[in-house]
Amino acid sequence: xxxxxxxxxxxxxxxxxxxxxxxxxxxxxxxxxxxxxxxxxxxxxxxxxxxxxxxxxxxxxxxxxxxxxxxxxxxxxxxxxxxxxxxxxxxxxxxxxxxxxxxxxxxxxxxxxxxxxxxxxxxxxxxxxxxxxxxxxxxxxxxxxxxxxxxxxxxxxxxxxxxxxxxxxxxxxxxxxxxxxxxxxxxxxxxxxxxxxxxxxxxxxxxxxxxxxxxxxxxxxxxxxxxxxxxxxxxxxxxxxxxxxxxxxxxxxxxxxxxxxxxxxxxxxxxxxxxxxxxxxxxxxxxxxxxxxxxxxxxxxxxxxxxxxxxxxxxxxxxxxxxxxxxxxxxxxxxxxxxxxxxxxxxxxxxxxxxxxxxxxxxxxxxxxxxxxxxxxxxxxxxxxxxxx
Numbered sequence: 001x002x003x004x005x006x007x008x009x010x011x012x013x014x015x016x017x018x019x020x021x022x023x024x025x026x027x028x029x030x031x032x033x034x035x036x037x038x039x040x041x042x043x044x045x046x047x048x049x050x051x052x053x054x055x056x057x058x059x060x061x062x063x064x065x066x067x068x069x070x071x072x073x074x075x076x077x078x079x080x081x082x083x084x085x086x087x088x089x090x091x092x093x094x095x096x097x098x099x100x101x102x103x104x105x106x107x108x109x110x111x112x113x114x115x116x117x118x119x120x121x122x123x124x125x126x127x128x129x130x131x132x133x134x135x136x137x138x139x140x141x142x143x144x145x146x147x148x149x150x151x152x153x154x155x156x157x158x159x160x161x162x163x164x165x166x167x168x169x170x171x172x173x174x175x176x177x178x179x180x181x182x183x184x185x186x187x188x189x190x191x192x193x194x195x196x197x198x199x200x201x202x203x204x205x206x207x208x209x210x211x212x213x214x215x216x217x218x219x220x221x222x223x224x225x226x227x228x229x230x231x232x233x234x235x236x237x238x239x240x241x242x243x244x245x246x247x248x249x250x251x252x253x254x255x256x257x258x259x260x261x262x263x264x265x266x267x268x269x270x271x272x273x274x275x276x277x278x279x280x281x282x283x284x285x286x287x288x289x290x291x292x293x294x295x296x297x298x299x300x301x302x303x304x305x306x307x308x309x310x311x312x313x314x315x316x317x318x319x320x321x322x323x324x325x326x327x328x329x330x331x332x333x334x335x336x337x338x339x340x341x342x343x344x345x346x347x348x349x350x351x352x353x354x355x356x357x358x359x360x361x362x363x364x365x366x367x368x369x370x371x372x373x374x375x376x377x378x379x380x381x382x383x384x385x386x387x388x389x
């Protein structure tokens with residue numbers, strides 16, 4: 001019994017000594033000891049022994065632009081309207097006749113490859129023999145009833161009657177009550193001719209590149225050009241297409257500069273296209289330039305506070321203040337100027353983590369850290385901690 005009582009007394013004395021030890025510990029160490037659950041690696045920095053956090057921020061992307069603008073110049077553009085008279089069809093000589101016992105008509109087919117850009121289509125022929133009236137139909141519509149021999153003026157084939165594939169029908173008129181007669185026409189040198197506009201020279205396109213960093217930092221962009229015209233009377237509208245989106249469509253004032261504000265949403269990250277085209281007439285487009293103004297590089301500023309007790313401990317070298325910055329690990333250079341209360345130093349490295357002791361830069365009370373990017377930075381975390389030596 002006596003040994004058992006002695007054991008209980010010894011346990012009680014040990015417990016009292018432990019309690020006394022905890023009571024006389026400094027407050028921050030006592031708090032850390034009581035909260036320690038044996039897994040210190042999983043606790044936040046602010047909860048680790050002898051370490052507390054003064055600042056914790058997540059800056060994200062800090063963009064950088066060395067130049068505040070970029071001017072993209074394009075070569076002069078010549079839009080030329082080229083209209084050429086072309087032979088669309090030619091037929092061998094033939095004869096049509098109409099009598100009681102002899103009737104012969106002729107159907108001749110022809111196509112128009114580019115009907116949209118084909119105008120002034122005419123049918124021409126010469127008459128070798130004529131008796132009665134000559135009747136000509138285009139796609140079922142009568143376009144001529146003619147009753148004379150010799151030369152005949154070319155016949156206009158109205159555009160509203162024309163199709164991609166067309167048919168001409170030739171016939172002689174009926175003899176009526178003169179049943180003993182036969183009306184007859186012999187034709188030769190039969191041709192269909194039209195004016196075809198070559199639109200391949202009425203459009204011009206150039207390419208240019210805008211980087212992702214440029215695109216995300218555009219403040220304003222403007223397209224400028226001067227249209228010069230060969231003949232004002234024959235001009236059609238001038239169209240400007242940026243990435244196949246119409247940004248201008250009008251008959252411009254010749255020799256006057258045109259300035260168009262361009263929304264950054266119209267530009268692509270990477271390859272872009274700029275095209276000019278005219279509906280009619282010829283243009284010379286000169287002094288073509290896309291002016292891009294970029295947002296100025298902005299620094300990021302963060303604040304933290306150092307109380308009197310901690311400041312004294314730092315000045316007396318009992319505690320250290322550490323700034324740490326963690327970047328995206330993209331193997332790219334991380335370059336920035338950092339100012340702590342006006343004291344500057346440079347970050348220039350590829351490693352994803354940067355740390356520095358800033359004891360000599362801190363002040364009692366409010367402090368600031370300013371980050372001025374020299375490359376576009378992707379900062380995952382910025383923190384300032386104070387720890388006991």
